[in-house]
Structures are given as structure tokens and as C-alpha cells.
Amino acid sequence: MGALIDNADLVLQGFGATLWVSLASGVLAFVWGVTLAAFRVSPVGPLRTFASGYVNVVRNTPLTLLFVFLVAAAPSLLGLKVPLGMPMAILALTLYTATFVCEAIRSGINSVGVGQAEAARSVGLTFIQTLTQVVLPQAFRSVLPPMINVYIAHIKNSSVAAAFAVTDLVAVANRLSYGNPADVVGIFAGVGLCYLVITVPLSVTAERLESRVAVAR
Amino acid sequence: MSDTQQVLYDVPGPKAIRRDKTLNVVFTLVVLGLIAWLVQAAWSRGVLDDRWQVLLAGDKGFSGWDVWRRLLWDGLVLGTLKAVVIAVPIVAVCALVLTVARQAPMRLVRWTAYGFTHVFRGIPVLLLMYFGVIALDLSLLPSVVLGLVVYNTAVVAEILRAGIAALPKGQKEAGLSIGLSPLATMLRIQLPQAVRIMLPALISQIVVLLKDTSLGFIIGYVELLAVTKNLYNFFGSASTAPLILASAAIYISVNMLVARLATWLEGRMRRSSHVARPADGGDVAAPETAARAAYGAGGGAGAAGA
Known part of the structure; x- marks a missing residue:
């Protein structure tokens, strides 16, 4: 642990980088993911096709491959030169996590029983009322735990950026452990702890919510 | 939907249809x-020119066949799938133990299992792999397997727990009342049914695990991505895009195949009579949400989901 405390500024910088990459790409992935989910349930055929094609391709591609593609293939293929480091990490994580956000939202909407909407319509609620008063509140509750899990994975996935020129927590662990071979276990434990500070509250919350979410089906 | x-x-009326x-x-x-x-x-950018020949006819004295053999055999089978095949059985055993431990009567055992699950779901797989290489001084394959096993054990145990929770309460009560011990009830009544209803989620988790092997690329393990990189370094920069797209196509087809298997099993499961249904005749409700959640969690880079 000593090496970590001696290099507290470096660790803090890595923590900041992990947090910043996760947050920036997390917000963007949410926006893009919601858009994709809207495409997937929209009445417009081409949008549905586009969104399901995109989701199936990107979700089945390893994140590391996405990075390698942006580094090595995109410039020659599309003339797309994304600066290495933060911008590339944010772009890759956004493209990747959005597919999981999309699927979480879509399965949430699907989990609300048709009977709920039918009941709402039959007591005379309008389309807007049905959606905002009956369907979406229930969808939201059943989406929340899977969504939190998506974001836990997202935060951990941000560590792939360490291999592509972002000095995040994993990169810091790596660098420090080469300089302090005697203290390796402490360094890794400390860095692991930094991740846990972010992820454990989330996963405990998800578990709590899961047991409280009882959607009428 | x-x-x-x-x-x-x-x-829709005529206006809406238009x-x-x-x-x-x-x-x-x-x-x-x-x-x-x-x-x-x-x-x-001249990308549609003859550079694609590298995938068909090869280059520099290598045939297209050689290139594909490298990708599919050396990369996919001997790198990626090897790690998967070693990791999956270990994960299965460890997850089973962890699931039983989470229901154990001893509070200490229960809490340790609870702690393990939450801690190792929250630590990046890449960090665990680096830990294997740097701190434990393991060689590359064991480090990759270590990272995959520790993380996926925690996730699979969670999936099984959700499966057990989704069973009707009477199953456990019936087991106990015919004189089985709590452990035997767990192993012979609850777990087999939990595994059945969670099978789609468990298979989706294999996709996650498969994608996560590509994190091995970062620590230097030779799998599909590393073979791809070696190939395009050898054949020169023009071959970069074709080779990367080829390996992406391999990953996507393998993963889609596994995912298709999960969908197929899900359909069979629906009709299966080996799982107790709640008394009201409803479907066992939790699996779908839990399955999605698990797949999402895996998302990591695979999991780092990488």
C-alpha cells in the first residue's frame, strides 16, 4: 500500500480519468441507447432494421476489437481519424455501451403486460395518459436494475482504455507495479478498492431494487 | 411490443397510413x-481495390488459405476458444459452490460468499489479468483464465441465485418435508430447476466470456485479435482494414451462433415440464429480466466485457 500513498497524486489522476471517461461516455451512451431503443420500437421499418443491425453487430464485437478498429482500420477505411486517448475511449465506449442500454430499455418496455395497456385504454385514458401513467412507470421500474448492471459493466469496461493511451486506474496500477515490485499486491488491492468504491454501491442498490420491483404482468 | x-x-386511419x-x-x-x-x-481511399486479395489469394508467398488457417485455427481455436473451454468448467464448479455457500446456514460462510460476489463483480477483468501476470507471476494463459473465472463465477452465482428465487416456495418446502437435508434440497430440487430456467442467461454469459478473452490481447496472450495484428503487421498497412473486418466477422458469427442457441433453448424451456410453475399458472417471471441483466453486465469489454 505504501507505494500507493507515495504516489497519491498519480492514483487520484487515474481515478479522475476512469471517472471522467465513464461519465462522459455513459451519458452519451444513454442518449444514443435511448435513440436506438426508440428506433427499434418505431413504426418506421428502415429505422428498425438499422437499429437492430447496429445492436447485433456491435454487441457481439469485443470492445477491444472496437478500439483496434478505431486505431488501425478506421483511418484507412473511412478517413476517420479519432485522436488516441480520451476522445477515442469515449467514442468506443459510447458506441459499445449504447447497445446494452438499448436492449435494457427495450426488454423493460416488453416486460409490461399487454393487459396493463388494455386496461388503461378501456377505462378511457388517452394514448399519452396510457404511456405516461401506466406503461412507462412500470417499464422504468423493471429497467432500473438491469440498467445499473449495464453501467457497472460500463465502468469496468472503461479499463480497456488503459491499453489505448489513457492513464486510468488500471494503467496507474500497471505503471506503479513495475516501479515497486515489492508492493505489487498492495497496489492492485488499492486500485481494486478504487473501482469497488464506485461499483459496489451500485450493485447493492441494483439488488435491493430487484427485490422491490414487482411489476404487474 | x-x-x-x-x-x-x-x-391507423388513411392519413396515418399515408x-x-x-x-x-x-x-x-x-x-x-x-x-x-x-x-x-x-x-x-482506394480501399475497394485489390487489397482484399489478402483474404482470398494471400500475399508474400502465403495463400489465402494460410491466412484463414492462422485466423481460425491459431487465433480462434488455439487462442480464444482454448481459454473459453478451460474457463467454463472451472466457472461452473466455482459458481455452484458459491451459490450453495450463499444459502448456507452459517452466517460467516453466507457473508463471505455475499462479499465475494459483490467484490468480484465490481473489479475489471483486465485488472485481474494484470494481477495474474504481474503479482502472481503466472504465464499468460493462466492469467487470462484467472481473470475470466473470478469475474464470471460471481456473475453466474448471481444468475443461479435469481433462478432459485424465481422458483415457487413450495419446492423447497416439499424437499424439506420429505426428509431431505437443506443441502440435499438445494442440490437435488432447487438447483437443477434453477439451472434449467436460467439456461438462456447462462449461455448468454458464455458470449460475454468469449468476448472477454480479447482482453488477453492487452496483456499479450495470443488469441484471435493478436493473430490479426501479427498478420497485418506482416502483410503491411494496406491489409489492415480487411484483416480487422475479417476477425470482427469471425467474432460476430461465433457470438451470434451462441446467442441463437440461447434463443432456441429459451423456446424449448417454455414448453418444458421439468420446472415447477407458480400455483396461479403464470410463467416463472424472473428469468427474462435476470437474463437481460446478466447479459448487460457481461457486456464488458466483453465483460470488461471487452
Whole structure:
């Protein structure tokens, strides 16, 4: 642990980088993911096709491959030169996590029983009322735990950026452990702890919510 | 969802039908335009020229067959799938133990298992792999397997726990009342059913694990991605894009195949009579949400989901 405390500024910088990459790409992935989910349930055929094609391709591609593609293939293929480091990490994580956000939202909407909407319509609620008063509140509750899990994975996935020129927590662990071979276990434990500070509250919350979410089906 | 939509909207009248048709045409054009732009961007950089030959006829004394053999055999089978095949059985055993431990009567055992699950779900797989290489001084394959096993054990145990929770309470009570010990009830009554209803989620987790092997690339383990990189370094920069797209195609087809298997099993499961249903005749409800959640969690880079 000593090496970590001696290099507290470096660790803090890595923590900041992990947090910043996760947050920036997390917000963007949410926006893009919601858009994709809207495409997937929209009445417009081409949008549905586009969104399901995109989701199936990107979700089945390893994140590391996405990075390698942006580094090595995109410039020659599309003339797309994304600066290495933060911008590339944010772009890759956004493209990747959005597919999981999309699927979480879509399965949430699907989990609300048709009977709920039918009941709402039959007591005379309008389309807007049905959606905002009956369907979406229930969808939201059943989406929340899977969504939190998506974001836990997202935060951990941000560590792939360490291999592509972002000095995040994993990169810091790596660098420090080469300089302090005697203290390796402490360094890794400390860095692991930094991740846990972010992820454990989330996963405990998800578990709590899961047991409280009882959607009428 | 299409059902829900039918309920949410009134049946479209002539105006709405016209509007939908217009939108369809407009967005078809937009999507086609996007594709045309991509092709044009690639064309103008000379990407559609003979560089694709590397995948067909090969280059520098290597045939196309050699290139594909490297990708599929050396990369996919001897790298990626080898790690998967070693990791999956270990994960299965460890997850089983962890699941039983989480229901144990001793509080200490229960809490340790609870702690393990939450801690190792929250630590990046890449960090665990680096830990294996740097701190434990393992060679590359064991480090990759270590990272995969520790993380996926925690996740699979969670999936099984959700499966057990989804069973009707009477199953456990019936087991205990015919004189089985709590452990035997767990192993012979609850777990087999939990595994059955969670099978789709468990298979989806294999996709996650498979994608996570690509994190091994970062620590230097030779799998599909590393073979791809070696190949394009050897054949020169023109071959980069074709080779990367080829390996992406391999990953995507393998993963889709596994995912298709999960969907197929899900359909069979629905009709299976080996799982107790709740008394009201409803479906066992939790699996779908839990399955999605698990797949999402795996998302990591695979999991780092990488």
C-alpha cells in the first residue's frame, strides 16, 4: 500500500480519468441507447432494421476489437481519424455501451403486460395518459436494475482504455507495479478498492431494487 | 411490443397510413444514403481495390488459405476458444459452490460468499489479468483464465441465485418435508430447476466470456485479435482494414451462433415440464429480466466485457 500513498497524486489522476471517461461516455451512451431503443420500437421499418443491425453487430464485437478498429482500420477505411486517448475511449465506449442500454430499455418496455395497456385504454385514458401513467412507470421500474448492471459493466469496461493511451486506474496500477515490485499486491488491492468504491454501491442498490420491483404482468 | 403498440394507438386511419408510408420512404433513403456515403468514403481511399486479395489469394508467398488457417485455427481455436473451454468448467464448479455457500446456514460462510460476489463483480477483468501476470507471476494463459473465472463465477452465482428465487416456495418446502437435508434440497430440487430456467442467461454469459478473452490481447496472450495484428503487421498497412473486418466477422458469427442457441433453448424451456410453475399458472417471471441483466453486465469489454 505504501507505494500507493507515495504516489497519491498519480492514483487520484487515474481515478479522475476512469471517472471522467465513464461519465462522459455513459451519458452519451444513454442518449444514443435511448435513440436506438426508440428506433427499434418505431413504426418506421428502415429505422428498425438499422437499429437492430447496429445492436447485433456491435454487441457481439469485443470492445477491444472496437478500439483496434478505431486505431488501425478506421483511418484507412473511412478517413476517420479519432485522436488516441480520451476522445477515442469515449467514442468506443459510447458506441459499445449504447447497445446494452438499448436492449435494457427495450426488454423493460416488453416486460409490461399487454393487459396493463388494455386496461388503461378501456377505462378511457388517452394514448399519452396510457404511456405516461401506466406503461412507462412500470417499464422504468423493471429497467432500473438491469440498467445499473449495464453501467457497472460500463465502468469496468472503461479499463480497456488503459491499453489505448489513457492513464486510468488500471494503467496507474500497471505503471506503479513495475516501479515497486515489492508492493505489487498492495497496489492492485488499492486500485481494486478504487473501482469497488464506485461499483459496489451500485450493485447493492441494483439488488435491493430487484427485490422491490414487482411489476404487474 | 407490437401487441402493446396496437393497444396504445388507435388503428391507423388513411392519413396515418399515408404518413407512415412517407416516413418509410424517407428513412429508407436516409439509410441508403448513409451506406452510399460509407462506400464512397472507402472508395475514394482506394480501399475497394485489390487489397482484399489478402483474404482470398494471400500475399508474400502465403495463400489465402494460410491466412484463414492462422485466423481460425491459431487465433480462434488455439487462442480464444482454448481459454473459453478451460474457463467454463472451472466457472461452473466455482459458481455452484458459491451459490450453495450463499444459502448456507452459517452466517460467516453466507457473508463471505455475499462479499465475494459483490467484490468480484465490481473489479475489471483486465485488472485481474494484470494481477495474474504481474503479482502472481503466472504465464499468460493462466492469467487470462484467472481473470475470466473470478469475474464470471460471481456473475453466474448471481444468475443461479435469481433462478432459485424465481422458483415457487413450495419446492423447497416439499424437499424439506420429505426428509431431505437443506443441502440435499438445494442440490437435488432447487438447483437443477434453477439451472434449467436460467439456461438462456447462462449461455448468454458464455458470449460475454468469449468476448472477454480479447482482453488477453492487452496483456499479450495470443488469441484471435493478436493473430490479426501479427498478420497485418506482416502483410503491411494496406491489409489492415480487411484483416480487422475479417476477425470482427469471425467474432460476430461465433457470438451470434451462441446467442441463437440461447434463443432456441429459451423456446424449448417454455414448453418444458421439468420446472415447477407458480400455483396461479403464470410463467416463472424472473428469468427474462435476470437474463437481460446478466447479459448487460457481461457486456464488458466483453465483460470488461471487452
